Each structure stands twice: as C-alpha cells, then as structure tokens.
Amino acid sequence: MKQKKRIAVMISGNGSNLQALIDHQDSLGGEIVLVLSSNEEAKGLERARSVGIDGICIDSNAFEERNMYEQMMLNTLEAYEVDLIVLAGFMRILGAKFIQTYANRMMNVHPALLPSFGGPGYYGERVHQAVLDAGVRVTGATVHFVTIDTDAGPIILQECVRVHPNDTIQLLQKRVLEVEHRLLVAAVRLFCEDRLVVNKNCIEIVGMEE
Numbered sequence: 158m159k160q161k162k163r164i165a166v167m168i169s170g171n172g173s174n175l176q177a178l179i180d181h182q183d184s185l186g187g188e189i190v191l192v193l194s195s196n197e198e199a200k201g202l203e204r205a206r207s208v209g210i211d212g213i214c215i216d217s218n219a220f221e222e223r224n225m226y227e228q229m230m231l232n233t234l235e236a237y238e239v240d241l242i243v244l245a246g247f248m249r250i251l252g253a254k255f256i257q258t259y260a261n262r263m264m265n266v267h268p269a270l271l272p273s274f275g276g277p278g279y280y281g282e283r284v285h286q287a288v289l290d291a292g293v294r295v296t297g298a299t300v301h302f303v304t305i306d307t308d309a310g311p312i313i314l315q316e317c318v319r320v321h322p323n324d325t326i327q328l329l330q331k332r333v334l335e336v337e338h339r340l341l342v343a344a345v346r347l348f349c350e351d352r353l354v355v356n357k358n359c360i361e362i363v364g365m366e367e
C-alpha cells in the first residue's frame with residue numbers, strides 16, 4: 158500500500174480551511190502531522206490541538222532576521238518529514254529559499270478567481286471589497302501551488318461563486334469560504350493520490366475528465 162502523505166497546514170487565524178481538512182482526514186489519503194501558526198492566539202491552533210494534532214507557534218517577532226525565522230520553520234517541517242504544506246490563511250510572505258524547498262509541494266487557497274484579485278495587498282476582506290468595487294458578476298476560489306510571485310503559481314482547482322446585487326463583504330466571504338473548504342479538500346486529495354502533474358505554469362490532473 159502507498160504511504161500516506163504527511164501534511165503540514167500553516168495558519169495565522171481562524172483556521173476554518175484547516176477544519177475542513179481535519180473533518181475529511183479519513184478520505185484525504187494523507188495525514189495532518191503538524192499545524193504551524195504565526196500567531197499563538199490563532200483559533201486554528203486550538204482546532205488542531207483539540208484533535209491531537211501537534212500545533213506549534215513560531216513567532217517571527219522572536220527572530221532578528223527573516224532568514225532565521227524561516228530556517229526555524231524549515232527545520233521544524235523537516236523534523237516532521239512533511240511531504241505537503243498547505244497555506245490556509247497564513248499571513249506572512251515567504252522567502253525564496255522556503256518556497257524553492259517546497260516547490261510543487263506547497264499549495265495556497267485564495268478567495269477569488271486568480272489571476273484576478275490577487276497579488277500583493279489582496280488578502281482577507283480586501284479581496285472581497287475589490288470584487289464588489291469592480292462590479293464583477295462572478296468571483297470564486299482558487300487553490301494553486303506557491304511560487305515566488307504572490308498568488309501566481311500553477312492553478313490546481315478553481316470554482317465560481319455568483320456575486321449578488323446586494324452582497325456585502327461578509328455575505329460574499331461566507332459563500333466563497335464554503336467553496337474554499339470543498340476545493341481545498343479536493344486539491345489535497347489529488348496531491349495525496351499523486352495526480353497533479355505540473356508542466357510549466359499548467360497542471361494536468363491525471364484521470365480527470367474535463
């Protein structure tokens with residue numbers, strides 16, 4: 158039997174995407190072995206610890222230089238023999254060495270249809286505010302591999318969400334989050350089944366009927 162992939166989820170806050178992965182652990186083909194948080198107060202840490210997953214906070218403020226902070230995270234991930242990193246609301250920009258170490262093995266979930274409404278400055282409620290300001294009729298969620306350019310890596314899965322005339326940031330955020338949860342679980346499952354083949358900036362999903 159194939160070995161289960163070892164998954165680390167990196168968070169900074171609520172962790173509802175983490176929760177979706179926890180809720181589907183039995184069917185993921187992988188095991189969440191570690192939750193790394195940039196913030197000790199993150200609710201996601203509590204979610205992990207309450208089901209017996211190791212939850213560790215590494216606070217960047219405790220390090221003089223970003224390199225040292227990232228090296229500490231890399232050492233921790235290595236100690237847990239992590240195959241896949243999932244960024245699920247992780248609010249720090251990562252450096253080149255970190256990203257290269259986990260090239261095609263680190264995915265991120267974004268609350269819009271990339272490449273629209275992504276890149277530096279597009280995080281949290283700002284994404285949904287920008288969507289409403291632009292007057293677009295559809296938004297959605299994207300799961301992609303992480304590369305040096307923010308929100309620009311190969312796209313694994315995307316799904317649309319309609320924007321309604323009376324939408325508020327909160328209403329939109331709630332509907333998009335529901336889709337994020339489903340999409341992230343599906344993307345992690347595809348990774349664990351070795352079905353993602355990266356070809357430059359495009360991904361072929363083995364066995365997927367388009």
Ligand code: GRF
Pocket residue numbers: 168170171172173174175245246247266267268281334337
């Ligand atoms: C999600 O909207 C995700 O797309 C973005 O940050 C948010 C995290 O939400 N990167 P949660 O902590 O998983 O609830």
